[in-house]
Amino acid sequence: MSDITVRTLGVEEWDQYRTMRLRALAESPEAFVATHADEEAEAEDFWRARMQRSTRLLAEREEEALGIASVGALGEDEPHIAQLFGLWVRPEARGSGVAAALVRSGARVAAEQGRSHLYYWVGTDNGRAVAFASSFGFRPTGNRRPMRVVSEDDGEEEVAMTLPLGGDRGGIANL
Template sequence: MISIRPIAPHEWAQYRDLRLKALQDAPCAFGSTWEAEARKTDESWRAQIASAASGDMDLALFAFNKAQACGLVWCKLSATESGVAHIYQMWVHPAARGLGAGNALLTQALAWAKSHGARCVRLGVTHADSPAMRLYRAHGFRPVGDMEPLREGSELMAQAMELVWGEPVAG
């Protein structure tokens, strides 16, 4: 049984470990790298989760399969564009794929964004016929703009996608 809940400040080490595992498991799915994230200090990880938990601009979520954390997603309201939110760090452990964790994480992140005034949610995804791309399309995300390199020096291409509720958002 998959359950979703916000990451609590005291769970920063579990978040760090899961984030690093995601970067190792799917290095082609993220703009960041394991090498870059592994250099962060414990205090940096702790502060990142504490900030998300104490503010109203971020939502960091864990997916659990029974008592085991098996996925995560980060949703952030834009500080510069009213009504816009961004999805980052979406990942599900290979052992939990196909159980609905990705759908549950995305559904809860989108509900939070909408309840916090977002009319548009944006994300980037590695361009491929992948489960991630199919999940985003199933939730109504559509490609926007040109594809760009996943990160500097990468041959992989990333596609920006957007989900808009109501009136289109400029920008």
């Protein structure tokens, strides 16, 4: 099996991002705030604008798209923090290292942007996601918010897990 590569998509590759995003929305609608129907109806200018708001990462093996993730600003009041979001891997590629490659690349992108920390929001009841993030050195913060996706369990929360991108821990060198 060949290696997984992760590359940053440029604005002109909006259609590749759109294709993967729509696949993600169709396959895992419960994991996203947006719906497949809404985003499928969007025009090219919507997708081009979206490409400029955050860094879009595409994981591939032998030029076959396997997964996506995005890295963007946490907010104007915290310019030193980036967040990793929209992480999705095709079901047949899960467990093969694609998600790990996307997280590592996301951390590198954030560090290259001069960010000191990378946030990754996970459901507080999603032990598998918490363990996955922890395996990279992400640690829970006190920052919580209501789940942004539709949930059967009202009151479900997400916790921001943070990864330092430098300093004593070695940050990105370990990723």
